Amino acid sequence: MIVEDDHTLRTVVGDFLRAGGFRVAQFPDGLSARDALRGELPDVLVLDRMLPGVSGDELCRQARAASDQLPIIMLTALDAVEDRIDGLEHGADDYVTKPFALRELQLRISATLRRTRAAEAAPYTVGRFRVEPGRRRVWLGEREIALTAREYELLFYLTQHPDRVVSRDEILREVWGWSFGDPATVTVHVRRLREKIECDPGLPQFLLTEWGAGYRFTPAAESTC
Known part of the structure; x- marks a missing residue:
């Protein structure tokens, strides 16, 4: 699941990940993403911090409250050290700052999935x-x-x-x-x-x-x- 209010960035990231074999759900704001999260949880949640409706920080807190195991990656232009620490304290597992390489994001998602599935696999x-x-x-x-x-x-x-x-x-x-x-x-x-x-x-x-x-x-x- 990608939650990003920038239409161009959301589309580019979604298309790149689909080309890499991922199934992708995309949302332009925190409200629609929050409603979706009340249903089936995604394998990985990638979200911007500055979102309309419900902020990325609040969405991260709610998603973390729903599941301790859901991997959450924050995608944001806030790149100061204190911003990174703040994002992680809200419950994020990883923090990618803009601008970023699409391949880097894909690798981080893959690594997050691999660690999660390896720990949980029967x-x-x-x-x-x-x-x-x-x-x-x-x-x-x-x-x-x-x-x-x-x-x-x-x-x-x-x-x-x-x-x-x-x-x-x-x-x-x-x-x-x-x-x-x-x-x-x-x-x-x-x-x-x-x-x-x-x-x-x-x-x-x-x-x-x-x-x-x-x-x-x-x-x-x-x-x-």
Whole structure:
């Protein structure tokens, strides 16, 4: 849900997020957004602080009172440190100041959703891997895999996208939260992860390299050990 009184900005943000795969509901003022929030809550609420009808601060307080778990991102031109602190104290989880890059907002939304869903997700099995997100633990068959925090986050992301090619840039964005960085960082962590999940890291069966494209995680592969 996007609540923004600037028609052009609201439209541009909405169109960009839809192009990125999000379903978007848009509202031009606090009153209409408040009425909508009395029904089904969104996965993420993005709102301006200075809104007609009901202010963004008041809308944030009401939304937070309705749900402790609803992720709220404030989008505003108020960029002083005290403004940021004030916005967070009203119940916001994140604070993005104008002007901003559309891609940055999208990454922040994705990161917020990932953290929220990871904490709430029920244990699940994909192929030969079992994941317990609440405990941040992973098993391969009957064997628990000892993982560092980043290795767990990488493997968790891969189990969410089985049998799909993911690029190193995508992994940097979605796992590290970086809009740019050294892809070699991913290469090193993939190598370390292979050492823990593959019988022969030099001939991987679960975590394959797709040359020129990235990696493909095949959790149902037959293992020789």
